[in-house]
Amino acid sequence: QSVLTQPPSASGTPGQRVTISCSGSSSNIGSNTVHWYQQLPGTAPKLLIYNNNQRPSGVPDRFSGSKSGTSASLAISGLQSEDEADYYCAGWDDSLNGVVFGGGTKLTVL
Amino acid sequence: EVQLMESGGGLVQPGGSLRLSCAASGFTFSSFGMGWVRQAPGKGLEWVSSISSSSSTIYYADSLKGRFTISRDNVKKSLYLQMNSLRAEDTAVYYCARKIGGYSGYDGWGQGTLVTVSS
Numbered sequence: 538q539s540v541l542t543q544p545p546s547a548s549g550t551p552g553q554r555v556t557i558s559c560s561g562s563s564s565n566i567g568s569n570t571v572h573w574y575q576q577l578p579g580t581a582p583k584l585l586i587y588n589n590n591q592r593p594s595g596v597p598d599r600f601s602g603s604k605s606g607t608s609a610s611l612a613i614s615g616l617q618s619e620d621e622a623d624y625y626c627a628g629w630d631d632s633l634n635g636v637v638f639g640g641g642t643k644l645t646v647l
Numbered sequence: 648e649v650q651l652m653e654s655g656g657g658l659v660q661p662g663g664s665l666r667l668s669c670a671a672s673g674f675t676f677s678s679f680g681m682g683w684v685r686q687a688p689g690k691g692l693e694w695v696s697s698i699s700s701s702s703s704t705i706y707y708a709d710s711l712k713g714r715f716t717i718s719r720d721n722v723k724k725s726l727y728l729q730m731n732s733l734r735a736e737d738t739a740v741y742y743c744a745r746k747i748g749g750y751s752g753y754d755g756w757g758q759g760t761l762v763t764v765s766s
Contacts, residue, residue, distance in 0.1 A: 539691065572752035574692070581756040582684075582692060587747055593754060625692050629751035635706050636682070636694035636751050 541639035548645040554614040559626030569629040571609040576623045649755030656760030669726040669743030677721035680746035685739040733764045
């Protein structure tokens with residue numbers, strides 16, 4: 538049972554916009570920044586979004602993040618086949634004094 | 648370019664110990680916090696531990712306290728994870744990761760090293 542809650546799966550067709558939600562509490566998302574990672578099959582995770590909505594250099598602007606209260610969202614517009622991957626939200630938890638991850642969302646491009 | 652290379656994984660019996668290493672290059676290692684994240688087969692990511700650039704601040708996941716020890720050597724540009732009293736549920740790929748300055752996220756990851764705990 539993950540501290541941050543994500544839907545286990547999401548899907549979309551090429552060109553569509555999809556969103557992935559991440560729900561937490563006042564001790565994590567509610568008081569700290571959220572980061573998003575993309576993990577392509579068989580590879581290490583890659584930072585996609587940090588500080589709620591910042592993109593590292595090289596990440597396409599098709600990826601965007603937002604946060605409101607104790608929830609966060611990752612949006613992917615202009616969906617492409619290469620976006621098929623697992624996506625994880627994460628952040629610091631003040632009560633646990635550690636980093637917490639969501640359970641991950643498997644994105645399928647139909 | 649951030650490069651992180653883990654080593655030291657392998658097969659170990661329950662109750663045994665293992666020491667993972669992570670060699671860093673491509674950035675000023677002594678200026679960044681670092682961490683370990685693991686992933687059990689077919690499962691999600693689980694944070695293990697983090698250490699500040701000067702080793703002054705260390706955190707562990709509650710479930711691992713007392714069994715795992717994180718450390719670093721800034722001269723050797725290396726991060727370590729000493730794992731004791733290993734259990735079957737510690738079986739996972741262990742990733743070394745570079746912490747984003749000022750935030751809890753990780754912006755650089757190694758390829759991972761597999762630890763299998765089994766008799």
